[in-house]
Amino acid sequence: xxxxxxxxxxxxxxxxxxxxxxxxxxxxxxxxxxxxxxxxxxxxxxxxxxxxxxxxxxxxxxxxxxxxxxxxxxxxxxxxxxxxxxxxxxxxxxxxxxxxxxxxxxxxxxxxxxxxxxxxxxxxxxxxxxxxxxxxxxxxxxxxxxxxxxxxxxxxxxxxxxxxxxxxxxxxxxxxxxxxxxxxxxxxxxxxxxxxxxxxxxxxxxxxxxxxxxxxxxxxxxxxxxxxxxxxxxxxxxxxxxxxxxxxxxxxxxxxxxxxxxxxxxxxxxxxxxxxxxxxxxxxxxxxxxxxxxxxxxxxxxxxxxxxxxxxxxxxxxxxx
Numbered sequence: 071x072x073x074x075x076x077x078x079x080x081x082x083x084x085x086x087x088x089x090x091x092x093x094x095x096x097x098x099x100x101x102x103x104x105x106x107x108x109x110x111x112x113x114x115x116x117x118x119x120x121x122x123x124x125x126x127x128x129x130x131x132x133x134x135x136x137x138x139x140x141x142x143x144x145x146x147x148x149x150x151x152x153x154x155x156x157x158x159x160x161x162x163x164x165x166x167x168x169x170x171x172x173x174x175x176x177x178x179x180x181x182x183x184x185x186x187x188x189x190x191x192x193x194x195x196x197x198x199x200x201x202x203x204x205x206x207x208x209x210x211x212x213x214x215x216x217x218x219x220x221x222x223x224x225x226x227x228x229x230x231x232x233x234x235x236x237x238x239x240x241x242x243x244x245x246x247x248x249x250x251x252x253x254x255x256x257x258x259x260x261x262x263x264x265x266x267x268x269x270x271x272x273x274x275x276x277x278x279x280x281x282x283x284x285x286x287x288x289x290x291x292x293x294x295x296x297x298x299x300x301x302x303x304x305x306x307x308x309x310x311x312x313x314x315x316x317x318x319x320x321x322x323x324x325x326x327x328x329x330x331x332x333x334x335x336x337x338x339x340x341x342x343x344x345x346x347x348x349x350x351x352x353x354x355x356x357x358x359x360x361x362x363x364x365x366x367x368x369x370x371x372x373x374x375x376x377x378x379x380x381x382x383x384x385x386x387x388x389x390x391x
Contacts, residue, residue, distance in 0.1 A: 073285075074098040074133045076120060076164060077140030078113075079105030081247040082179070082238055086137060086278050087111050100129040101140065107244045120160030126167040134174040135285050138164045141179070141216075143248055145350040148208035157212035162219035169228040176230040177285045178220050182270070182295065183210040184234060187357040194359040196234075196293045207350040217293075224291050231288035233280055235296040236361055240274030240380055241387035252303075253384055256310040256318065264304040264322035265347065267355025271306065272298030273380040276373065283370035294370060297361035299377035309381040314389065 073090055077083045078099030084107035090097050097113040104115045118125040120140050130136055142156045161178055168176045182194070183201060187210075190198040201210040217232055224230050243250035249271065255261045280296040288294060301309075307318035366372035 071134045072096040072098070072132065073135040073137060074100055074129055075137045075139060076100045076118060076126075076129075076160075077138075077179075078115075079103065079107055080139060081107065081240075081243055081245055081250070082235075082274055082277060083137075083139045084108050084111060084244075085240070085242065085274050086139070086281055087113050089275075089278050089282070098129060098133065100126075105244075107242075120156060120163055123163050123167050126164055127171060130167055130171045133171070136164065136168045136174070136176045137179070137281060137285070138168075138176065139179045140164070141181075141213075142209075144209045145207075145248065145348045145354075147350065148212070153208055154212050154215075157209070158215045158219055161216040162223070165220045165223040165228055165230060168230075169223050169226060174229070175285050176220070176228055177281055177288075178217065178230060178232045179281065180217050180232050180234050180293075181210075181213045182234050182236045182297070182361060183207070183354070184213040184217050186210075187354065187359060190359050192359055193362060194295070195362040196295055196365055207353055209350065221291065229290050231284045231290060232293045233277075233284050233288075233296055233366075234293055235277045235280070236270035236272045236298060238274050238277055239271050239384060241383040243274075243384065243387065244391075246388075250384065250388075252306070253310055253381070254388060256307045257314050257316050257385065257388060259316060261307070261319055264307060264319045265352075265355070266302065266304075266322055267352070268300050268302045268358040269355055270297045270300045270358065270361045271377060271380070272296055273375050273377075276375060280366055280370060280372045283366075283372060287370055289369065292365075294366040294372070295361055295363050296366055296372060296374075297363045298374040298380070300358065300360060301377060303355065306381070309378055310385060312378075313382045313385040 079101040100118040185198040201214040239249040
């Protein structure tokens with residue numbers, strides 16, 4: 071089988087490329103540039119811009135499967151409009167070109183944030199409400215709109231399936247990713263206090279298996295939530311402490327006290343480093359339902375490993391790299 075991966079230089083994309091290659095798939099890695107995450111992966115690389123259909127057509131020609139992972143993850147809104155362009159027009163272009171090229175199944179990687187976490191109630195499955203409210207974070211709205219753009223092409227005959235992972239975390243995180251950055255900040259004592267609130271974290275290796283299974287067995291037009299374990303930020307920090315030996319901050323501040331200060335903190339942090347506890351990030355921690363992966367488990371055979379294994383392997387990789 072021949073498969074192309076957009077966003078292949080990213081955390082998830084490189085893991086997917088490596089796994090497919092190990093299983094005998096002929097992989098074409100596509101991204102704006104070849105990043106260090108692909109340094110040890112022997113794959114063909116092609117340069118693309120998801121806003122340029124011609125570059126996508128050159129990458130998709132002759133492929134049996136398209137994994138569309140290219141996206142911009144943002145917890146700081148969309149001040150330039152790039153998040154919306156890449157996360158909405160990108161999937162539209164990729165799905166359209168894949169359909170025109172006859173490139174077999176199209177697997178679109180969306181996000182749990184395409185569901186309205188504030189309005190879904192205490193639990194979430196694939197029947198949950200979409201993120202369309204104008205006050206929702208820009209990233210969340212862009213991921214839902216990107217899905218809808220793909221569905222318009224499905225109506226024309228594209229064989230596509232959508233997966234919705236939660237917060238992806240794991241080893242071999244060379245970026246590092248947003249979640250990896252949080253683990254690193256715990257390991258280097260750059261998080262002086264904890265905050266309350268929870269989120270669902272899933273191992274990058276389990277998401278890769280979910281993506282592959284969705285390509286093999288998913289039903290056309292369906293969503294599949296790929297979740298892992300729901301933890302508070304303090305619980306995540308305690309797992310990092312267990313495997314790194316670095317003490318977790320002893321103090322945790324309630325979200326209701328932190329939220330009003332988030333815009334000011336973000337302005338200060340942006341001058342020196344990537345902010346973590348932004349208004350968008352706190353929104354995700356405040357509205358964090360139990361995310362069911364029952365459909366993925368029953369239809370795709372999806373499983374998620376214990377979160378302590380994920381944190382253990384993540385800490386070990388950061389320590390050795």
